[in-house]
Amino acid sequence: MINTIAKLGVFNVWANETLLRRLDSSVAAGKEAPQPALRIFSHVINAQAIWIARLSGTASPLKVWQEHDLAGLHYWHEQTSQAFADLCANADETELLRHIQYSNSQGDAFDSQVSDILTHAVVHASYHRGQVATKMREGGLEPVNSDFITYCREQSGQVAPQL
16 A cells, blocks of 8 residues: 555655755856745745644744745755654554644644644645745746656656756
8 A cells, every 4th residue: 555645755855855956056056046935945844843843742943934044944954854754654544543733823723633734734835835936937047846746757767856
């Protein structure tokens, strides 16, 4: 049986790393990373930290719209992306069915199933990485393709990794 949630967790790490590599290579080529792209990608990384904290019953070290520079994005990616993927990979059926109670950034209380949260976090990140791609193009940078199927094609060796 395919563990789709675990696969999505690994995809999420790949997509974040692929985007960071593109930003790094653009900056290395003398181009500036557009602030709107950094702001939205910061939100992606922050959301990972927030969901990890909610799932573990701890306080998040980051706020929803806290902004990071490129070095900060690398740091928080290292702190959160693999940790989130590990939660996806290690969640057994009992964990996936577990419900947690939490409050969102506006203070509204919710009760959600862990499987829904893990799925949401990856879908949410993908949505916002698409926005980052738009902001990169608007800022004169070539965006990266961070689609799930692109990840699958790279993993199967059908296409070369993007630089």
